[in-house]
Amino acid sequence: xxxxxxxxxxxxxxxxxxxxxxxxxxxxxxxxxxxxxxxxxxxxxxxxxxxxxxxxxxxxxxxxxxxxxxxxxxxxxxxxxxxxxxxxxxxxxxxxxxxxxxxxxxxxxxxxxxxxxxxxxxxxxxxxxxxxxxxxxxxxxxxxxxxxxxxxxxxxxxxxxxxxxxxxxxxxxxxxxxxxxxxxxxxxxxxxxxxxxxxxxxxxxxxxxxxxxxxxxxxxxxxxxxxxxxxxxxxxxxxxxxxxxxxxxxxxxxxxxxxxxxxxxxxxxxxxxxxxxxxxxxxx
Numbered sequence: 390x391x392x393x394x395x396x397x398x399x400x401x402x403x404x405x406x407x408x409x410x411x412x413x414x415x416x417x418x419x420x421x422x423x424x425x426x427x428x429x430x431x432x433x434x435x436x437x438x439x440x441x442x443x444x445x446x447x448x449x450x451x452x453x454x455x456x457x458x459x460x461x462x463x464x465x466x467x468x469x470x471x472x473x474x475x476x477x478x479x480x481x482x483x484x485x486x487x488x489x490x491x492x493x494x495x496x497x498x499x500x501x502x503x504x505x506x507x508x509x510x511x512x513x514x515x516x517x518x519x520x521x522x523x524x525x526x527x528x529x530x531x532x533x534x535x536x537x538x539x540x541x542x543x544x545x546x547x548x549x550x551x552x553x554x555x556x557x558x559x560x561x562x563x564x565x566x567x568x569x570x571x572x573x574x575x576x577x578x579x580x581x582x583x584x585x586x587x588x589x590x591x592x593x594x595x596x597x598x599x600x601x602x603x604x605x606x607x608x609x610x611x612x613x614x615x616x617x618x619x620x621x622x623x624x625x626x627x628x629x630x631x632x633x634x635x636x637x638x639x640x641x642x643x644x645x646x647x648x649x650x651x652x653x654x655x656x657x658x659x660x661x662x663x664x665x666x667x668x669x670x671x672x673x
Contacts, residue, residue: 397465400473400495400525403438404562404595404618413613413669416440416475416597417662418623419447419457424630425464427655431662433469437670439662440495441465442477442621445484454484458491475527477621485515495525497564505550512558520559527597527619529564530554545584548591555592562619563588564597567612580608582615589616597621606668613672620669626658633657 407414415432419425419441432439441461448454458474465472476488476496485496498515500508508530516526530546546565555563565588567581580598589596595618598604604612609620637644637653644650 396468396471397462398438398471398473398494399523400440400475401561403440403471403473404525406438407618408595411613413609413620413672414438414440414618415662415666415669416442416477416619416621417626417665418442418444418477418621419461420627420630421451421457422460422464423651423655424626424658425461427630427658428626428662429464429468429470429472430655430659431664432472432666434659435663435666435670436470437663437666438471438473439468439666440473440475440619442475442623443488444477444623445479445481447477448484454487455491458488458493462492482511482515486518489519489522489524493524495519495527495561497527497529499529499564501529501564505554509554509557512554512560516559516561525562526560527562527564528554528558528560529599530566545581546588548584548587551588552591552593555594560594562595562597563592564599564621567598580604580612582611585612585615585617595619610668610672613669622665626661626665629657629661630654 403414417428417439425441428439428441443457443461447457451457461474465474473494476485476493478497478499479485480499485498488496496515496519498512500511512528519526530551545567551563551565567584585596596616597619598612598617599621634650634654637650
């Protein structure tokens, strides 16, 4: 990434581009600096834009948002392709506002666990503040569950409610529950493609798929064709990083320099993130 142009961009630019072309925009989660470097390296290898995401859980792990957030912003600024930085799954209103102040290109306030009226009220406040600063806003309606929860009856986003929610809050994109589930290590989720099409028509805004790690390549392509725009991936990519580290340590049991095995994980991320970004960019 050395010597690359300054390419930190607002998430709106990437989402508008994907919406206009009917393709998918990959949004991959940062765990630490090395994952951010590997993910951006993959975007550069593919020649495809990327959204780097930092979750509330990631911020807590690092003792707050500022250090890991500023690191991700710095990596994005030196990338050879357009990269945006996004706050993912913030259940804290204050954290969402902090991300805006730090210069993130977008924030997701996740009020899906709240009563509907409360979700609307807080999401509207976050959206108003973010929009004053030119920041793109994502919200969630219809809980995207844990490994089992999203497969339970009724855990889906209702198109009429989604339309009303977007109108009431003014958000720019909506994460919807259509059958995916967070933290799946096997790719066996079944998406409701008809519901995606109905939600896209009702909402009139870009849709976001969370829990994409549990979805096969073919189904992800079909979901993009049905109306999904932003495709979030975390667990699937974490698996590539961790397996590469484990393999390196198994082959080199005497190593003590952590940079050597962390580099193996970072290099594995480059390859798989490039493959996934290319898949999404070609899907229509």
